[in-house]
Amino acid sequence: MATPPAPPLPASAAHGKEWETFMSQVKAIEKKDSNMTSAQQIERLHKPGAKYLNLNPFYVLQVDPEVTEEEIRKQYRRLSILLHPDKNPDNREMATNGFEIVNKANKLLKEKETLEKFKLILADAKNRVIKMVGNAVWLQVNSSDRG
16 A cells, blocks of 8 residues: 655754755855955856846845844945955956945845845745755655655
């Protein structure tokens, strides 16, 4: 007799652990990125796919959504100095564009209402990933039971 399908797994501690592993990998990449030179920062903001990544002000400023306003301000200042067109005379056009991207991200996060909306979007994305991971685990377990 066939085993009845199990309901999708809830966002349990196991899924939370997978999320934490994923986030630690993201933070490691972000830490590496935080030590980039001006040229590397310009490249990061202009690489393929950056147009969509740059819609996320946390990505642009390389800050965690849970940081304080002061930390956002410090990171904005650091990046704006690195990307300032006067500091990048050999790549002025791309530096100007990168500087504008960073400035726009900073302005978005300065607006309390917009900041809260971005945090809600990220929380929703986290919950969706946890749910997708749970469903994928269930599918793996369920398909191995039938095999």
